Every structure is written in C-alpha cells, then in structure tokens.
Amino acid sequence: MSMTRGAWAALVTLIVGVFCLSFESQLAWLIKWPAAWVFPVHDWISSGLGLVLGWFKPLARGLSWLLSIPMDGVGWILGETPWPIIIAAVTALGWRLGGWKMAALGAVGFGFVLVSGYWAQSMRTLALVFVSVPLALLMGMAIGILAYENPRLKSAVNVVLDVMQTVPTFAYLTPLLFLFGFGPVVGLVASAIYAAPPMARNTLLGLERVEHDIREAAIMSGGTRRQQLFLVEIPAAATQIMVGVNQSLMAALSMVIIAAVIGGFDDIGWEVLLTMRKAWFGQAFLAGSVIVVFAIVIDRMSGALATQRKQYDAKVAYGLMALGVVAAFVLRVDPADIHWMDGIAASVDASVGSFTSSNGAALDSIKNNAMFYGLLPLRIGLDQAVLPFTWGFMWQPAYSLYVFAGAGILAGLIALRGNLAAGVMVAIAAIILETGVADLPWAFVLVGLAALGWTSGGLKLARLVVILLLAIMLAGLWERALLSLYLSGASVFACAVIGGLLGLWASVSRMAWAILRPMCDLLQTIPLFVFLIPVLMFFQIGEFSAFLAICMYAIVPMIRYTRHGLVTTPPDMVEAATASGATTWQMLREVRAPYAAPSILLGLNQTILYAFSMLVIAALIGTTGLGQSIYLALGQADIGLGISAGAAMAMLALIADRLVQGFAEKRRAALGL
Structure with a gap:
C-alpha cells in the first residue's frame, strides 16, 4: 500500500499523540506548556503600545472633537426632521430603486420603527451609520486603488485586510478607547474600521476585472494615468464597487451594538444591550427587531444600487416627498408619544415566561x-466528563483502554480496505474524545496542525502554522x-x-x-x-x-x-x-x-x-x-x-x-x- 502525504501526516500525528499520553507523568512539559517558557507579552504590548498611543492621544482627541461635529449635526438633522418626511424620503428612494415593492418595504420598515417607540434611538443609530460609512468607503476605496496601482503592495494589503477582518472587533476597541476616550465617537471610528475592508476588496476586484479593451481605449485617448483611472476604469468597475458599498453598510450596521458597549450612546444598540442585561426579553426582542428591519431595508436598497436596474419615474418620488411634507404639518405627533408596540413587548415577556415555566x-x-x-x-474528555451524576457510572482507567482498543480495531479495518489516512484519523479522534480538546498535549496539537498544513499547502503552510x-x-x-x-x-x-x-x-x-x-x-x-x-x-x-x-x-x-x-x-x-x-x-x-x-x-x-x-x-x-x-x-x-x-x-x-x-x-x- 503506497503512503500518501495525508497518511504520513496522520501517522506522525498519531505517534506523537501516543507518545505524549504514554509518558504523561514523566514528561509533563509535553502536556502543559511550561510557565517558564511564557514571555510577558501582555506587559510588553501594554507598555510599548501605551507609550506610542500616548504620543498620538492629543491628535486623536482633536480628531474625536472634529468627528463629533458631523455626527452631532447629522444626529440633530435626523432628530429634528419630522418623522413623516423621513418615512416619505425612504419610501421615495425605494420607489426610485425598485418600484412599488421597494417603496412598500421602506414605508412598512420605517413605519415599524416609528410604532416601536424607538424612533429617537433609531435616528441616532442612523447618524452613526451615515457618518461612519462615508469614512469607511473613502478608506476602503483608497486602499483598493493603492493595491491596484502598486502590484507590489497587493499581497501586503491583502494581509492587512485579512488581519482587519479576522481580529475580533472587541480587540481593537481597547486601543481605540484609550485614544479617543469613552463616547459615541470611538464607536464611529470602530464602525469605520470594521466596514472598510469589504469596500477595499471589492474596489480592487472591480478594477482588476475591467476589460483589457477598455483600458487600451483609455490609453489611446491620450489621457493621463489619473484621468484613465477616475474617468474610465473606476466607472467601468462601478457595479462591483457598489457591491462593496452594500457590504460596508451592512458591516457598519452590525457594529452598532458593539459600539454601544463602549459608546454609552443612547441609540438602538444601547437599548438592545441594556434590555438584555436586565433580562427584559420583550423589549430586547423589539429593539433587536428594529435593527433587523434597518438591516433588511438598507441591504435591499443598497443591493439595488449594485445592480443595473431601471430607475422608476422621479415624479412619483417627488409626489411621495410632497405627501410627506403635508403629513408633517397635519400630523403633529411627537414620536416619543407613540408606543403602540409596548403591549407586544409585554406579551412577548409573558409568553416567554409562560412557555419556559x-x-x-x-x-x-x-x-x-x-x-x-x-x-x-x-x-x-470522557475520562473527566463521565460521572455517576450524569452518566450513571464512574469512568475507570480500563474504559480508556477499551476506547483505544475499539478505535484501533476500527482503524485497522478501514486501513485494510485501502484508506490508511482515514483509519489513522479514527485513532486520532479517539485520543481527542478520551482526553478532551481543552486538555490535549500542546506537542500533539502543534504536530497535528503542522502535519495538516503540510498536507494542505506544503512546507510553507506548515511553517506558518508552527510559527503562529x-x-x-x-x-x-x-x-x-x-x-x-x-x-x-x-x-x-x-x-x-x-x-x-x-x-x-x-x-x-x-x-x-x-x-x-x-x-x-x-x-x-x-x-x-x-x-x-x-x-x-x-x-x-x-x-x-x-x-x-x-x-x-x-x-x-x-x-x-x-x-x-x-x-x-x-x-x-x-x-x-x-x-x-x-x-x-x-x-x-x-x-x-x-x-x-x-x-x-x-x-x-x-x-x-x-x-x-x-x-x-x-x-x-x-x-x-x-x-x-x-x-x-x-x-x-x-x-x-x-x-x-x-x-x-x-x-x-x-x-x-x-x-x-x-x-x-x-x-x-x-x-x-
């Protein structure tokens, strides 16, 4: 039987696992990573980054003040604009983008926001989105154009984008909090950072997909490189770039509750967080539904911009806007007095309480x-999880031998049928199940993942896995x-x-x-x-x-x-x-x-x-x-x-x-x- 790369990798992993478990008492350092081998990385980062960020802190606080101006301005405009006009504007935009179905979606969606009793908080959330998204789009487009114009930087830019999208949002909120201080602006900056990578990736992808004939025509027209880029190539890539706009909008909206954790901003995200903490599930469900409605409306409308659809009659849109202005003068109702769905929230609480009881x-x-x-x-692992309280009997050391013996027999049968790698994987799975993921020997995990990397992508990927x-x-x-x-x-x-x-x-x-x-x-x-x-x-x-x-x-x-x-x-x-x-x-x-x-x-x-x-x-x-x-x-x-x-x-x-x-x-x- 010829040994494939996968079979070799699985076999080496199994040998290391058996060795670690066999000499667990004699070679404890192979099981638990020794504390003596740990470096004070936390302290180094805190001191080093704290020092560096301290230099930029005055600049960041100044930028925070500047960003608060448009955010307060947009928040004031949305807060002071009568609600019939805002609903009419959304309905009119929906009509222009997708006809009566999109218009109905906008009207019903924002009508739900109104009757939910969270109109003011929702407008503050929209202010956060309206200010953070343009920042994200500018940053993302600049990064995408930079990578497109400088092919040598493309791989580095992709690595940066990978890091931005894989590092958890809470992780970079900590330094942002140190720089910008507690308040809504730090949530604004975090939303912009989180929403920039989708725009950068789609800008780069769109520019790379511009047809060669279009590029040649732009060159033959005698325009400068800047004119070729901004007058020809970017318009040609507009459809893909608009996909990036859609994804950035959704990313920014998904950050509103996370931003509320550090922003202390009386927006819809804060309402969700606050009601969840107080176990007011009816109110939390209602506030969460408002965010879902925003997400659906924004997703459908921004998605329509990314497709080449006809724009519907502008006269109808103007008529809807005029109807909204008239309604604003006739319906002088403060949205703070509208709480039509409080009964639904109470009913949800009662229903959940009744169901759970x-x-x-x-x-x-x-x-x-x-x-x-x-x-x-x-x-x-089974050796610790199997207890009389739960399983009805106590796990004995002999049971581990039975598990390994059974797995060995099954692995042998699979190997004899010609699939050695799968057979060895059965034995490895037995080690994991008996020991438990949280108690696996570090040497076993390191060798196993490195072997998997070698099977998947060769020595280069195996080396990356080991280093990380x-x-x-x-x-x-x-x-x-x-x-x-x-x-x-x-x-x-x-x-x-x-x-x-x-x-x-x-x-x-x-x-x-x-x-x-x-x-x-x-x-x-x-x-x-x-x-x-x-x-x-x-x-x-x-x-x-x-x-x-x-x-x-x-x-x-x-x-x-x-x-x-x-x-x-x-x-x-x-x-x-x-x-x-x-x-x-x-x-x-x-x-x-x-x-x-x-x-x-x-x-x-x-x-x-x-x-x-x-x-x-x-x-x-x-x-x-x-x-x-x-x-x-x-x-x-x-x-x-x-x-x-x-x-x-x-x-x-x-x-x-x-x-x-x-x-x-x-x-x-x-x-x-």
Whole structure:
C-alpha cells in the first residue's frame, strides 16, 4: 500500500499523540506548556503600545472633537426632521430603486420603527451609520486603488485586510478607547474600521476585472494615468464597487451594538444591550427587531444600487416627498408619544415566561443532555466528563483502554480496505474524545496542525502554522486558545453536518430551497448581537446558549455553498452519468458531490470565519477562552491583554482559513478548474 502525504501526516500525528499520553507523568512539559517558557507579552504590548498611543492621544482627541461635529449635526438633522418626511424620503428612494415593492418595504420598515417607540434611538443609530460609512468607503476605496496601482503592495494589503477582518472587533476597541476616550465617537471610528475592508476588496476586484479593451481605449485617448483611472476604469468597475458599498453598510450596521458597549450612546444598540442585561426579553426582542428591519431595508436598497436596474419615474418620488411634507404639518405627533408596540413587548415577556415555566423541564433536558453528553466530553474528555451524576457510572482507567482498543480495531479495518489516512484519523479522534480538546498535549496539537498544513499547502503552510501556534504559546494564551478551539470546532462541526444536509435537501427539492432561501437571507442580514436574544430567552446564560448563537450565525454559508456546488455540476457530466444508467443517489455521490467539493470547502471556510467572529460576541453570555479574555480586557482597558488575545484569535482563524483554502485549491486542481 503506497503512503500518501495525508497518511504520513496522520501517522506522525498519531505517534506523537501516543507518545505524549504514554509518558504523561514523566514528561509533563509535553502536556502543559511550561510557565517558564511564557514571555510577558501582555506587559510588553501594554507598555510599548501605551507609550506610542500616548504620543498620538492629543491628535486623536482633536480628531474625536472634529468627528463629533458631523455626527452631532447629522444626529440633530435626523432628530429634528419630522418623522413623516423621513418615512416619505425612504419610501421615495425605494420607489426610485425598485418600484412599488421597494417603496412598500421602506414605508412598512420605517413605519415599524416609528410604532416601536424607538424612533429617537433609531435616528441616532442612523447618524452613526451615515457618518461612519462615508469614512469607511473613502478608506476602503483608497486602499483598493493603492493595491491596484502598486502590484507590489497587493499581497501586503491583502494581509492587512485579512488581519482587519479576522481580529475580533472587541480587540481593537481597547486601543481605540484609550485614544479617543469613552463616547459615541470611538464607536464611529470602530464602525469605520470594521466596514472598510469589504469596500477595499471589492474596489480592487472591480478594477482588476475591467476589460483589457477598455483600458487600451483609455490609453489611446491620450489621457493621463489619473484621468484613465477616475474617468474610465473606476466607472467601468462601478457595479462591483457598489457591491462593496452594500457590504460596508451592512458591516457598519452590525457594529452598532458593539459600539454601544463602549459608546454609552443612547441609540438602538444601547437599548438592545441594556434590555438584555436586565433580562427584559420583550423589549430586547423589539429593539433587536428594529435593527433587523434597518438591516433588511438598507441591504435591499443598497443591493439595488449594485445592480443595473431601471430607475422608476422621479415624479412619483417627488409626489411621495410632497405627501410627506403635508403629513408633517397635519400630523403633529411627537414620536416619543407613540408606543403602540409596548403591549407586544409585554406579551412577548409573558409568553416567554409562560412557555419556559410550562416547558422548563424539557428545555433544561435539551440543554443538559447537549452539555453532559456532547459539549462537556468534547471539552474535558470522557475520562473527566463521565460521572455517576450524569452518566450513571464512574469512568475507570480500563474504559480508556477499551476506547483505544475499539478505535484501533476500527482503524485497522478501514486501513485494510485501502484508506490508511482515514483509519489513522479514527485513532486520532479517539485520543481527542478520551482526553478532551481543552486538555490535549500542546506537542500533539502543534504536530497535528503542522502535519495538516503540510498536507494542505506544503512546507510553507506548515511553517506558518508552527510559527503562529508558538506565538500563542509564548504569550501564555494556549489554554484559552484550546477552549476557543473547542467551542468553535463543535459549532463548525454542527454547522457542517446540519448545513450540509440542508444544502443537499435544497439541491434536490425546489420547495426546500423556496423555504430555506428567505430564511438564509434573513439570517445573513441580522447583526451578530441580535442572535443572542432568542437563545437567552429560552436557555439563559451559558455555554450551550453561546453554542446555539454561533451555529445560527455560521450555518448559512454551509447551506448556500453546498447547494450551489451540487446544482452547478456541468450538464455534460450529468448527461454522461445519466446515459450510463446512474441512479439519483449514484449521480449525487459519484458525480455531483466530487465536483461540488471546492464549493463546499469554501462554505466550510466561511463557516469557520463566521464562528470565530461570533465567538467573541458570545463571550457576553457565558463562554470562556480567548473571547472572554478580549471582553474582560475591554472592561479593564487592558490594551496588552486585548491586543494579544485578539491577535491569538486572529491567528487561529488564519490557520483554519489557510488550511481549508489549501484543500480547496488541491481539489480544484484535481478537477482541472
């Protein structure tokens, strides 16, 4: 039997794991990273960055004052403008972009905001978005143009954008808080930073896709390089750039609650945060619904700008605006006096209370079973999780031998069938399950991930994996990193299984996709924080609630990419399989699934990144690990801990991203794509 690279990697990992467990008592330094090998990275970052930021602090405070002027101005305009005019303006814009359907969406959406009783807070949120998004668009477009005009900088710019998108938002809030001080402006700056990368990527992508003939025509016209860029190439790339505008708007809106954590701004984000902390789930649900409505309206309208659609009659838009002005004079009702949905919030509280009291035992059973028989064994291993209180018996050392022996027999049978790598992976899975992710030997994890990197992308990727993991260990964050890996890994596995099955269902049933598609669209427009509200309603604070919130947010890419890969199989391949007499199941297994593998891996990649993004937000409801460290650092204004923990989280996400991308590229090459 020839040994593939994957088989060698798995075998080396297994040997290291067996060695570590066999000599656990004699070589304890192979199990737990020694404290003597930890450097005071937190202190170095705190002192060094604190000194550097101290130099820029006066400039930042001056910039904070300057930024507060447009923010206060926009907030005043939105706050003082009568609500009928604002609703009419949104309705008119919707008409121009998408006709009566888009107009109705704008009118109904902002009408809901009005009757929710959160009109003033919502206008402050819009002020934050209206000021932060132009900053993000300017920064993003400048970065994209810079990378396009200087190809040597492209790789460096991509690395910077990767870091900006993988570093958790809470991590860079700490230095921003130090620079700009407590208040709404720091939330404004954080939103602009978070929303800039999508614009930069789409600007670069759009410019690179400009047709060669258009560039040649611009050159032959005799224009300067600046004229070619701004008068020809950027307009030609406008469609892709508008996609960046759409994504930047959604990114900025998703930051409103996170900004409220440090902004202390009486906006809708602060209302969600405050009501969640007080366990007023009805009000939290109502305020969260306002953010979802904003997200849907902004997503649909900005998305319409990214497509070449006709603009509807401007006269109708002017008529709607005139109707709004007339209504403003006739309907002199203060929006603060409109609380039509308070009863709904109270009804939600009563319904949730009644449901949880009536079904408390069932809900507790779901949560406890998932924790005791799923999450807990994965975190601390069967040898510690199996107790008389939960499993009805005490785990004995002999049971570990039974697990390893059973796994060894199964691994041997799989290897004899010709798949040595899969067989060895079964034995590795047994080690992980018996030991627990949080207690895995660092040498085993280091060698295992490096071997996986070697299999995926060669020595270069393996070297990157080793460097990044050693950096986490030297910073003293290894145990917290393992806890983050455990929860994100469990969530990604659940999303991969459930999302993959749903994507498969959607690929073979049009009715299934008709049901799943709007649900996926809705989940992708909901800001991260809002996912915490429903899980808190029914399962309270805890690790299981965090697990559910991560799964709800991260499952959509797996569904979409699985379905897309399965339904885009080339027709000639399908015809050839049909002519050979393949059944539907054989067609799916032998033709569609292998061809869809790159797309499914891309969905897995996105799911992993989504899980890491949500992991930090979930720290608010009971998770441990790096996310909790980042959140605590924000509350303590500990720049060193915030930056180092955030960097560690970004390193883990970067490792996962590169590993999956490597396997996807190998699969594309095998398919000749």
